Amino acid sequence: AQSVTQLGSHVSVSEGALVLLRCNYSSSVPPYLFWYVQYPNQGLQLLLKYTTGATLVKGINGFEAEFKKSETSFHLTKPSAHMSDAAEYFCAVRYTGNQFYFGTGTSLTVIP
Amino acid sequence: GAGVSQSPSNKVTEKGKDVELRCDPISGHTALYWYRQSLGQGLEFLIYFQGNSAPDKSGLPSDRFSAERTGGSVSTLTIQRTQQEDSAVYLCASSLGGRGTEAFFGQGTRLTVV
Numbered sequence: 433a434q435s436v437t438q439l440g441s442h443v444s445v446s447e448g449a450l451v452l453l454r455c456n457y458s459s460s461v462p463p464y465l466f467w468y469v470q471y472p473n474q475g476l477q478l479l480l481k482y483t484t485g486a487t488l489v490k491g492i493n494g495f496e497a498e499f500k501k502s503e504t505s506f507h508l509t510k511p512s513a514h515m516s517d518a519a520e521y522f523c524a525v526r527y528t529g530n531q532f533y534f535g536t537g538t539s540l541t542v543i544p
Numbered sequence: 545g546a547g548v549s550q551s552p553s554n555k556v557t558e559k560g561k562d563v564e565l566r567c568d569p570i571s572g573h574t575a576l577y578w579y580r581q582s583l584g585q586g587l588e589f590l591i592y593f594q595g596n597s598a599p600d601k602s603g604l605p606s607d608r609f610s611a612e613r614t615g616g617s618v619s620t621l622t623i624q625r626t627q628q629e630d631s632a633v634y635l636c637a638s639s640l641g642g643r644g645t646e647a648f649f650g651q652g653t654r655l656t657v658v
Contacts, residue, residue: 464644475548475635475649476587483644522586526643530600531577536586 436525438535446543451495451510453538455523458504465506466524466532467497476522482506493517518542546570548650550636556656557626565621565653569638576619577639577647578611582632590634593619594641626657 439454457463464483468476480491487499493516497508506523523535549568557563569576578590589603593613604610608626613619623630633654637647 466646468649473651475651476637476647477649478646481644481646530575530592530594531589531603532587532647533589534579534587 436523436533436535438521438523438538440538441536442539442541444541444543445513447515448512451508451513451517451540453508453521453523453540455497455506455508455535456504457506457523457525459525459527461527464526465497465499466526467491467495467506467508468522468524468534469493470520470522470537472519479508479521513540513542515542515544548636548638548648550634550650550653552653553651554654554656556658559628559657560625562622562624563626563655565623565634565636565655567619567621567636567638567650569617569619569636570648571617573638573640573648574616575639575641575645575647576613577637578619578621579635579637580632581635581652587635590621623655626655628657631655631657 435458437456466481467479469479470476479495480489482489482499490496495510521538524532526532551566574595576593579587591611592600608624611621633652635652637649639645639647
């Protein structure tokens with residue numbers, strides 16, 4: 433079965449510290465990978481995506497993610513957390529089918 | 545409009561009533577999705593429309609749920625005989641349809657069944 437796993441439903445970091453949000457997928461075919469952010473009472477906004485080509489992908493707000501096929505991972509990172517980064521983050525995968533498969537989300541808290 | 549528009553933004557209904565949720569996708573987007581997000585949960589796929597193809601209804605949780613997309617644009621999600629477990633945020637998204645294209649989401653409709 434195709435699935436996405438986000439390890440850690442809640443992550444807390446200090447302001448200025450590294451942000452690392454984990455995402456692993458299971459797939460027998462090459463995936464297309466996405467990270468979305470959701471602020472309170474809003475819809476989801478695309479942070480970045482991997483389709484083909486360079487495995488290190490840069491997105492908005494200083495976030496980046498690296499596709500590692502050998503580890504079936506697509507972890508999201510940001511070198512220095514900002515208070516405005518506090519939000520819910522979703523990893524999503526798309527295979528040969530029609531729908532996006534979303535992880536259960538990781539809530540990021542930034543401690544001043 | 546520039547983005548995906550959903551209405552109403554909030555809906556409170558009595559158990560047993562029918563509700564209709566509307567989604568206006570981005571102009572030119574051929575693909576349209578409905579997802580449900582329950583409190584503290586991830587996104588649950590409901591239904592997918594792509595152009596004139598038959599919709600993928602595999603995510604609809606029961607026959608009380610249905611959706612249509614008229615003229616390849618506006619979509620309506622209908623929930624009949626609402627139950628309290630239907631309370632959730634219903635998110636609509638649209639995309640250009642290619643496998644590598646991202647989905648653009650609306651703000652959602654928060655449905656509360658009392």
